[in-house]
Amino acid sequence: MSWQGKGKTAIVGIGYSELSRRPQKSLGALSLDACRAALDDAGLPAEQVDGLATFPEAPFHGAGTQDGEQIVSVEYVMNHLPLAPDIRWYAQIETGLIASAVIEGVNALLAEACEYVLVWRALHNPRGRYGAWSGNRAPGDAQFMAPYGCTSIFQWHAMAWQRYMHRYGATRDHLATFVTNSRRNANLNPNAYFYTTPMTREDYFAARWIAEPLCLFDCDIPVEGCVALVLTTAERAVDRRHPPAYIAGYGQNTSRRRALFHYSLDNYMESGHSLASKLWASSDLRPQDMSAAELYDGFSPSTLYWLEAAGFCGQGEAYSFIQDGRIALEGELPVNTFGGSLSEGRLHGMGHIAEAVMQVTDRAEKRQVPSASAVCAIDGSPMLRGSGLVITREP
Amino acid sequence: MAATQEKPRPLIDDLTRPFWEAAREHRLVIQRCQDCRYFNHPPRSVCNACHSAALTFEPVSGRGTIYSFSVMYQPNVAGFGDELPYLNILVELEEQPQIFLVSNLSEVQREQVRIGGQVEVYFEDVDAELTLPKFRLIA
Ligand SMILES: [Zn+2]
Numbered sequence: 141m142s143w144q145g146k147g148k149t150a151i152v153g154i155g156y157s158e159l160s161r162r163p164q165k166s167l168g169a170l171s172l173d174a175c176r177a178a179l180d181d182a183g184l185p186a187e188q189v190d191g192l193a194t195f196p197e198a199p200f201h202g203a204g205t206q207d208g209e210q211i212v213s214v215e216y217v218m219n220h221l222p223l224a225p226d227i228r229w230y231a232q233i234e235t236g237l238i239a240s241a242v243i244e245g246v247n248a249l250l251a252e253a254c255e256y257v258l259v260w261r262a263l264h265n266p267r268g269r270y271g272a273w274s275g276n277r278a279p280g281d282a283q284f285m286a287p288y289g290c291t292s293i294f295q296w297h298a299m300a301w302q303r304y305m306h307r308y309g310a311t312r313d314h315l316a317t318f319v320t321n322s323r324r325n326a327n328l329n330p331n332a333y334f335y336t337t338p339m340t341r342e343d344y345f346a347a348r349w350i351a352e353p354l355c356l357f358d359c360d361i362p363v364e365g366c367v368a369l370v371l372t373t374a375e376r377a378v379d380r381r382h383p384p385a386y387i388a389g390y391g392q393n394t395s396r397r398r399a400l401f402h403y404s405l406d407n408y409m410e411s412g413h414s415l416a417s418k419l420w421a422s423s424d425l426r427p428q429d430m431s432a433a434e435l436y437d438g439f440s441p442s443t444l445y446w447l448e449a450a451g452f453c454g455q456g457e458a459y460s461f462i463q464d465g466r467i468a469l470e471g472e473l474p475v476n477t478f479g480g481s482l483s484e485g486r487l488h489g490m491g492h493i494a495e496a497v498m499q500v501t502d503r504a505e506k507r508q509v510p511s512a513s514a515v516c517a518i519d520g521s522p523m524l525r526g527s528g529l530v531i532t533r534e535p
Numbered sequence: 536m537a538a539t540q541e542k543p544r545p546l547i548d549d550l551t552r553p554f555w556e557a558a559r560e561h562r563l564v565i566q567r568c569q570d571c572r573y574f575n576h577p578p579r580s581v582c583n584a585c586h587s588a589a590l591t592f593e594p595v596s597g598r599g600t601i602y603s604f605s606v607m608y609q610p611n612v613a614g615f616g617d618e619l620p621y622l623n624i625l626v627e628l629e630e631q632p633q634i635f636l637v638s639n640l641s642e643v644q645r646e647q648v649r650i651g652g653q654v655e656v657y658f659e660d661v662d663a664e665l666t667l668p669k670f671r672l673i674a
Binding site: 269271272273274275276277278279280281282283284285286287288289290291292295298299300302303306348349350351352353354397398399400401404405406 | 540541542543544545546547548551575576577579583584602603604605606607608609610611612613614615618620621623625633634635636637638639645650667669
């Protein structure tokens with residue numbers, strides 16, 4: 141039996157700000173651009189919005205949290221848009237990434253706490269070296285890593301991928317297929333940072349190392365900008381400007397971790413499965429029912445882990461599964477049809493949700509998967525935290 | 536141009552002090568639950584396995600295997616610029632699965648490092664206040 145909320149809420153508008161490395165506008169102004177664009181896309185006056193949700197986390201530890209400049213909070217949007225005079229509900233979440241904010245919005249709508257929810261994800265691109273460690277005293281768990289020069293999330297992803305390659309026999313050549321496929325899709329996505337920049341396999345192999353075995357193009361491209369969406373109930377969704385994209389199911393990563401150090405590869409299957417099993421149970425759909433999969437790619441291997449943990453292929457099989465055009469737009473399971481965070485830009489999963497909406501409403505233009513009926517969007521990394529949605533054409 | 540920057544140092548707190556004080560004496564100790572015998576690292580106030588608060592530090596052998604490794608090319612961390620690219624290893628101690636310490640692996644060629652490689656602890660005295668446990672390959 142599927143979840144009783146299946147198909148009872150829908151995303152009815154998507155808005156992008158400009159995505160660039162060094163914008164002229166503040167992050168706050170870009171976020172208002174995205175919110176206004178989402179409302180316009182929905183054909184909804186701002187004063188009807190009575191619910192707000194976001195995941196405002198800074199892009200990395202120590203990146204700054206000045207509201208309107210480095211993050212964009214609920215309070216900022218509440219104070220800078222002519223929304224309903226009485227905001228009835230809001231949530232500013234700290235875990236699970238942006239799909240969790242959408243999930244909160246869905247629950248609020250089902251509980252009749254509000255009627256129209258605006259959800260946004262604003263991402264700042266700090267000046268200076270991305271992810272640089274600034275302190276000379278390392279507190280908490282970092283005291284066991286920073287003195288050894290191991291402070292960045294990409295170093296942990298590099299070690300997890302090294303372990304994966306060792307365990308299953310994957311190589312850099314396999315990963316190149318995924319990264320170049322994402323770039324090909326981004327070249328069909330006008331919102332993408334790399335819209336006009338193609339990438340060959342040779343380009344991929346020529347990229348500099350960041351933390352071996354991960355190179356520059358295995359890391360998502362940090363941008364500054366915002367994507368917003370409008371969520372409402374299925375009844376209210378029908379007379380909007382575009383067809384609704386229904387929320388068929390959702391899930392969050394809820395596994396318990398024994399190991400305390402950052403994370404290792406060993407629990408990615410059970411951990412990712414804790415999210416995916418809820419996705420499939422709530423939506424009453426299976427991996428085979430997905431017309432496409434938008435799977436988080438903060439670092440390229442994460443998408444491979446998700447393919448396995450969500451059941452699109454078996455454990456240790458993702459690197460071979462993605463070969464031979466299987467995940468291309470024309471393939472049996474198109475993956476990251478918009479280019480992903482690797483090639484559209486680092487939006488912490490919001491781009492994945494926006495693309496799932498575009499696909500099931502036939503609005504993906506040159507990258508449209510024909511008659512896409514159901515698309516999943518999963519945020520995060522299976523070893524860490526995450527949340528996901530199944531988005532469908534029909535309720 | 537500033538002189539070589541100092542590397543990050545641990546901000547030692549009540550939970551972690553026994554680890555660092557033992558390191559000063561060239562001993563490797565890991566916090567262990569006295570109820571279920573689970574090793575917790577980094578140290579915690581409550582056992583991650585059974586949620587007991589009966590936690591004390593016990594000596595460990597200092598031997599382990601390389602669970603994984605990476606080679607860092609980015610000058611993200613102060614004081615490491617002159618050492619780029621440098622190796623980081625994740626050591627799984629022999630006492631318990633999934634109990635990890637991070638280390639560098641100095642004076643070792645990238646080609647000599649492999650997952651599963653055996654390592655043992657040694658102690659690098661940084662100055663009068665700080666000693667870092669590090670690991671080296673066992674021949
Ligand atoms: Zn215990």
